[in-house]
Amino acid sequence: MCKEWNTFVEEKAAPAKAGAVKMRKETKAVILSSVAAEEDERELTGIKELDRVLGGGIVPGSLVLVGGDPGIGKSTLLLQVCQRMSDKKKNILYISGEESLKQIKMRANRMGDFSDSLYLLCETNLDIIRDIIQDQKPDMVVIDSIQTMYDENVASAPGSVSQVRESTNVFMQLAKGLGISIFIVGHVTKEGTVAGPRVLEHMVDTVLYFEGDRHASYRILRGVKNRFGSTNEIGVFEMGEKGLIEVENPSEYMLSGRPECASGSVVACAIEGTRPMLLEIQALVCRSNFGMPRRTAAGLDYNRVNLLMAVLEKRLGLPLSNYDAYVNIAGGIRMNEPATDLGIVMSIVSSYKNKPVSGNTIVFGEVGLSGEVRAVTMPEQRVAEAKKLGFQTCIIPEVSMKTVGKPEGIEVIGVKTVNQAMHLL
Numbered sequence: 001m002c003k004e005w006n007t008f009v010e011e012k013a014a015p016a017k018a019g020a021v022k023m024r025k026e027t028k029a030v031i032l033s034s035v036a037a038e039e040d041e042r043e044l045t046g047i048k049e050l051d052r053v054l055g056g057g058i059v060p061g062s063l064v065l066v067g068g069d070p071g072i073g074k075s076t077l078l079l080q081v082c083q084r085m086s087d088k089k090k091n092i093l094y095i096s097g098e099e100s101l102k103q104i105k106m107r108a109n110r111m112g113d114f115s116d117s118l119y120l121l122c123e124t125n126l127d128i129i130r131d132i133i134q135d136q137k138p139d140m141v142v143i144d145s146i147q148t149m150y151d152e153n154v155a156s157a158p159g160s161v162s163q164v165r166e167s168t169n170v171f172m173q174l175a176k177g178l179g180i181s182i183f184i185v186g187h188v189t190k191e192g193t194v195a196g197p198r199v200l201e202h203m204v205d206t207v208l209y210f211e212g213d214r215h216a217s218y219r220i221l222r223g224v225k226n227r228f229g230s231t232n233e234i235g236v237f238e239m240g241e242k243g244l245i246e247v248e249n250p251s252e253y254m255l256s257g258r259p260e261c262a263s264g265s266v267v268a269c270a271i272e273g274t275r276p277m278l279l280e281i282q283a284l285v286c287r288s289n290f291g292m293p294r295r296t297a298a299g300l301d302y303n304r305v306n307l308l309m310a311v312l313e314k315r316l317g318l319p320l321s322n323y324d325a326y327v328n329i330a331g332g333i334r335m336n337e338p339a340t341d342l343g344i345v346m347s348i349v350s351s352y353k354n355k356p357v358s359g360n361t362i363v364f365g366e367v368g369l370s371g372e373v374r375a376v377t378m379p380e381q382r383v384a385e386a387k388k389l390g391f392q393t394c395i396i397p398e399v400s401m402k403t404v405g406k407p408e409g410i411e412v413i414g415v416k417t418v419n420q421a422m423h424l425l
Contacts, residue, residue: 042228043139043181046084049237049246050077052273053208053221055229058140061179062228063172065146065201067186067194068210073219074185075099076107076243077210078142081183083111086118091138097124097148111243124158126151126167133174143171145185147195159187164196168203201225216332218253219244233273251278251389254331260359264351267391268343269364269382270335276378276385278362280330281340283347288324299329300344301336308345308367315371316419318352339376341367342395342421349422357425360392365400371418375399383407395421 042057051057054064068074082092096104101120108114119138123129126149133141143149149167150158157163168184175182184204186194194200194207201207207225212218221235236247247253255278259265264283269276281300288294297305305327312318327344329335342365350357364382366374376382379400386394387410396404398414406412415421 043085043090045081046087047077047081047246048248049221049235050081052275053223053226053233053235054206055223055226055233058181059205059228060181061175062181062206063168063175063204064181064183064206064208065186065194065204066183066208066210067188069188072210072212073237073239073244074210075144076239077221077237078144078183078185079104079108080111080243082118082140082142083108083114085140086115089115089117090140091136092118092140092142093121093133093136093138094118094142094144095121095123095129096144097122098145110241124148124150126170130170130174133180134178137178138180141171141174141180141182143182143184145187146171146200147187159195161197164200168200172203211334213332218247218331218333220333230273233275251276251385254279254333255389258330258359261356263354263356264347266343266347266350266357267359267362268340269362269386270337270340271376271378271382272337274381276381277333277335278385278389279333279335279340279343281343281347282328282330283344283351284326285320285323285348285351288322293320293322294324294326296326296328298327299332299334300327300340304336304341305344307369308341309348311367311369311371311418312345312348315417316349316422318349320348320352323352337376338366338374339364339382341365342373342418345418346421346425350425358393360390361395361425362386362391362393363395363421363425365395365397365415365421367418373397373415373417373421379404383410383412386410395424 042059044057045051066074082094086092101122104120146164146167147159150163151166154162154166171182174180189195205227209222209224211220211222217238219237223231223233236250237244238247258280266281267278268281269278295306309320309325313320342363345367346363366376368374375397379396380403383394383404393411395413395415398416401414404412
């Protein structure tokens with residue numbers, strides 16, 4: 001402490017550990033043209049939604065961080081991955097620092113049978129874990145969770161910044177040095193980010209986040225960082241009695257229970273990676289009883305909703321400044337793609353005028369500040385998804401008509417402005 005005697009403490013530098021894994025056998029610069037450009041061999045997990053988010057499967061030697069709220073299903077998903085991989089005769093090591101062997105066994109019993117190539121270990125000491133991994137050399141390791149691991153040479157409590165950084169560094173060396181795929185479970189803060197230092201996300205190869213309310217049945221797995229694939233893909237799961245179930249058609253799942261002939265309900269189409277998803281956007285506009293109207297947006301950007309309402313008031317002359325507005329994406333999914341702008345606008349107009357939009361109509365397009373409807377990416381895939389689900393009319397930007405053409409089985413109408421779309425609907 002400052003202004004006190006004998007407060008300096010000597011700390012000796014820890015010697016290098018004999019069991020440390022060398023990441024490279026030799027240090028030598030190579031010519032770029034001499035590097036083989038072959039793609040990494042990926043191992044399929046047997047869960048298509050997870051393989052999609054990972055970019056096509058697990059890359060050997062990769063370090064994957066899985067984050068999410070408590071009870072969202074992180075451990076359940078990884079245990080299901082262990083089940084599928086062990087069925088392929090892969091040696092899997094599941095290391096838990098939070099649960100006992102009996103607790104893991106109880107959760108595994110609900111999922112079904114497991115092969116004998118899955119090994120369980122309840123340990124938090126990093127030195128012991130490193131020795132076991134080096135001896136067994138499994139094909140895949142699951143660490144649940146990184147906040148429970150500790151290194152005796154680091155003078156801080158488990159879960160601290162120093163412990164998390166040191167533990168992740170050890171697992172990174174093991175993954176790269178031995179070619180082992182390692183999955184790490186990470187706790188999240190109240191803001192929804194992975195607890196610990198930000199460098200943790202920089203060290204790993206892939207960062208996956210579980211989204212959704214843990215009390216709801218659906219789960220969304222989103223890739224935030226991926227060195228081996230796209231970060232725009234998402235995987236949709238449903239929580240069941242035997243674990244997480246894949247939702248192969250998210251559009252049909254999100255539109256289930258849609259009301260008929262209800263004002264303020266419009267179906268829009270958004271793109272996540274290469275997957276088109278149909279969403280029901282609901283709006284409720286009612287006269288405000290106070291001097292300051294309320295604005296609420298669930299699943300959408302709050303500022304974007306306010307901006308679109310200002311466009312309606314300025315370009316269409318709707319007196320929305322005296323009305324409360326509540327806008328929501330049914331199903332609880334979050335979407336910030338600009339293509340949902342036209343759906344938001346039409347749902348607000350429908351609720352304000354109390355006139356329902358036809359249930360066989362789908363809209364998508366970006367809305368500008370001048371009230372124009374601008375083009376969006378991949379319009380032909382959006383129209384094809386709407387046609388597959390039985391929609392008869394599709395309102396799209398006028399500039400996208402050349403790309404879409406005139407597909408059979410669905411009427412495609414192009415609009416230039418919000419005012420034109422409002423009169424059509």
